[in-house]
Amino acid sequence: MFASVAAHYLWWIVALVLIAIEVIMPGYFMLWIGIGAAATGLLALLMPGLPLLAQSIAFALLAFLSCAVYWYVLRPKLQRNEPGDERLNRRAEQLIGKRYVLIEAIVNGRGKAKVGDGQWLVSGPDLPNGSTVEVVAVDGTTLQVKQV
Structure with a gap:
């Protein structure tokens, strides 16, 4: 299947499906895994001969990395701590x-x-x-x- 269609298109389709799942069931993680799939599609575009196993490993690493960036960098910045919330x-x-x-x-x-x-x-x-x-x-x- 990967031979007939450029691999980067398939990764971008996977990214869109994951982001659509995020829209239906919000929780942030599917969005970041979808971003990992989109990054894998970009990698597959830049390196067209990359084997499927290497693409899958890259996807797992990029998905994990994007979730970690959200959890440790973006999430603390997005949390709002209004004064008095602790006693609301x-x-x-x-x-x-x-x-x-x-x-x-x-x-x-x-x-x-x-x-x-x-x-x-x-x-x-x-x-x-x-x-x-x-x-x-x-x-x-x-x-x-x-x-x-």
């Missing part, structure tokens, strides 16, 4: 460092503070109702506070 779904931890007013005095280490339009359990030193407190830590659904 942990609302209580987002309250650390903020100040609130007690709506129920802290007695024996327990009370309540107004947070937004709701109220949260707080623990800390005994303080009267109306005191301003700062959140210093979170223990489950209880905010640990200190007097401001």
